[in-house]
Amino acid sequence: MARLTFSRTRVRPGRGLVLAAAAVYFLVPLAASVVFSVDSGDHVTFGAYSQILGTEGFTDSLLLSLELAVTTIVLVLLLMVPAMVALRLGASKLRSVVAVVCSLPLVVPPIAFVAGISTVLKWGPEYLSRTPLFQTIVAIQNENYPFVLVLAYVVMALPFVYQALDAGLRAVDVRTLVEAARSCGASWPQALVRAVLPNLRGALLNASFLTLALVLGEFTVSHLLGYQPFAVWIVDISGAQAQMSVAVSVLSLLVTWVLLLALAAVGGRRTPSRTAP
Amino acid sequence: MTLTAPENEKTAKAGAATVEFRGLRRQFGNSVALDGLDLTVRPGELLALLGPSGCGKTTALRMLAGFEHPDSGEVLVDDVDVTDVPAHRRDAGMVFQSYSLFPHLSALDNVAFGLRMRKVGTAQRRARAAELLDLVGLADKGERFPHQLSGGQQQRIALARALALRPRVLLLDEPLSALDAKVRTTLREEIRRLQQELGITTLFVTHDQEEALSMADRVAVMRAGRVEQCSSPTELYSRPATAFVAEFVGTVSRIPGRMAAAEVAEALGSRVPVTGGAAPVGASVDVLVRPEAVELAPDPQGDGLVTSGAFLGATTRITVRLPEGYDVKADVPTRRAADFPAGARVAVTLPELPVVVAERTKG
CATH class of the missing domain: 2.40.50.140 (Nucleic acid-binding proteins)
Incomplete structure (x- = not known):
């Protein structure tokens, strides 16, 4: 999936052709964007890029998106990893149920999803204003840190996280690993953390990648709920300054790539063995 | 390669445990895995549980390990009922059928895993793990990861890992069945020699009669969740108690x-x-x-x-x-x-x- 590996095998003609076609498909629009963003009639200028940093909202929206992404990743993994491991160890009859539930967000259009969320949020002032729940509903809509978006993103990330974890769990014999750890004197939580999770590193990384990419690019829900994370900010300024909006898009691509590579570098590193000299 | 146990390992002999299964019964859905199993494993002996697939031999072993709970009956180690003791406090080392080494840990770390769980200090842990690797003849392979080791080597490491905590009982769940014939023969001789030197009470599950007869002190032939006959290999072969035993063995x-x-x-x-x-x-x-x-x-x-x-x-x-x-x-x-x-x-x-x-x- 998002793990980047470059094999050294020789490129054969047939594959080369496909690769070239794919490259054209991806790179031409990208190159066109870059050209447009630096072209000012007769000479090359990076004015659009230098403007970005000074534009109001850039740092705020980017930071907001990153905070949301981190919380979403933590939350969705805390939710899904124990559930998926439990499905592997027992309750295999529930596996198909969970698979269907986790795929639902793909089927429900974001626009319908956000309509549902707004309805629920409106219960606050309408019915719950005299209960403690009202405070909760107000709190999750905090302008500076809209936790309601995290809740929405967790749901939207479920299909991707499910697939990534499922693929990872398929590759390891969870039951034997847990039992081996247990017979070595590990309690249940220890067996999970010390024996199972390290072998799911790739899957956890993939799940995090996909969630990060999803959160950074998400527009519909955050826009309709009236918040301004990165993707919304890009669209908001694009109406006014065409060249800068394209520059921002290019920059956001770069930011995403850098983040993914950083995540890969951090997570892909082998943990130093602890007993070996 | 000869495996010998150092002197300090042999201290286990005196305190070898007695294991007793009393009226164990376990049902999975409609199939009865154990139907009132009674069996005693004497201190320091290697007892093989032999039987066709589905006879309950693995279930019995897993009950001693603490991975299964009986519907009724009890498991005793040295006359202490351990039926409700969780797996990680059973003091039983286990070698599994499939390769069960932790793929993310080197051979040495695999062996040291249990010591880590018991919060043994790093230096002591490393020394003990090295000692065990030496015991199974793989002292030079400590830095290798499981995928860099052959099947036979992986099972030796698994054996070292199972012995690391000086368990009172060693459980072997068809540890040789995934290996090719030649490795299987040498490894089973080495397991036997090691077991005799350590004097550790061992329960060995197998469906291979040759394996059971050649290694075990006593063989318990199981059928439909009960022990059909439990006696020495010679006796089992020459004086089978029932037609089932006669036809299953030899x-x-x-x-x-x-x-x-x-x-x-x-x-x-x-x-x-x-x-x-x-x-x-x-x-x-x-x-x-x-x-x-x-x-x-x-x-x-x-x-x-x-x-x-x-x-x-x-x-x-x-x-x-x-x-x-x-x-x-x-x-x-x-x-x-x-x-x-x-x-x-x-x-x-x-x-x-x-x-x-x-x-x-x-x-």
Whole structure:
């Protein structure tokens, strides 16, 4: 999936052709964007890029998106990893149920999803204003840190996280690993953390990648709920300054790539063995 | 490669544990895995649980390990009921059938895993793990990861890992079944030697009778969740208690016979003592005989007709069809095999060796 590996095998003609076609498909629009963003009639200028940093909202929206992404990743993994491991160890009859539930967000259009969320949020002032729940509903809509978006993103990330974890769990014999750890004197939580999770590193990384990419690019829900994370900010300024909006898009691509590579570098590193000299 | 246990390992011998299963019963859905299992493993012995798949042998082992809980009955170690003790406090080392090493840890770290869980200090942990790697003859492979080791090496590491915490009981769940024949033979000899040197009470699950007979002090043959017979390999082979044991362990042929008196059967004109199975006097029975206990002689007037021969090395196993439709297998020295070509008529006789009788299966 998002793990980047470059094999050294020789490129054969047939594959080369496909690769070239794919490259054209991806790179031409990208190159066109870059050209447009630096072209000012007769000479090359990076004015659009230098403007970005000074534009109001850039740092705020980017930071907001990153905070949301981190919380979403933590939350969705805390939710899904124990559930998926439990499905592997027992309750295999529930596996198909969970698979269907986790795929639902793909089927429900974001626009319908956000309509549902707004309805629920409106219960606050309408019915719950005299209960403690009202405070909760107000709190999750905090302008500076809209936790309601995290809740929405967790749901939207479920299909991707499910697939990534499922693929990872398929590759390891969870039951034997847990039992081996247990017979070595590990309690249940220890067996999970010390024996199972390290072998799911790739899957956890993939799940995090996909969630990060999803959160950074998400527009519909955050826009309709009236918040301004990165993707919304890009669209908001694009109406006014065409060249800068394209520059921002290019920059956001770069930011995403850098983040993914950083995540890969951090997570892909082998943990130093602890007993070996 | 020879595996020897250092002196400090042998201290375990004195305190070897007794394991006792009492009336264990376990049901999975509609299938009964254990149906009142009673079995005692003596201190320091290697007891093999042998039986066809689905006889409950693995379930019994997993109950001792703490991975399964009995519906009723109890598991005792040194007369202490451990039925409700969770797996990680059972003090039982286990080697699994499939490769169960932790893929993300080196061989040394795998062996040290249990010590880590017990919060043993780094230096002590490393020393103990190195000692164990040495014990299984892989002292130089400590830095390798499981995927860099062969199947046999992985199982040795798994054995070292199981022994790391000086468990009171060693559990082996078909540890050799995924290995190829040659590795299997050497490894089983080494496991046996190690087990004897450490004097650790060991329970070994296998479906391979050769493995069980060659390694174990005693073999418990299981069938449908119960122990059919539990005795030394020699006794199991030469004096099987039931027809099931006789047919499961080694090769037997059925010969039509009759109970001539109490504990005496008559077949092929011989009267032979009966040690297993029972039938009323006068009843028609099948007499179960080993191929080495059947004698053949070339005889143009004989009842038997040679149908085939299989070369086994020193002996050749001749299959003879009796007039009643029974096929009898008899081992003859290979140098005499030429006397019994397919289609030849032979006389079949039984020496006066003890046999097992079973209910007649054919008309």
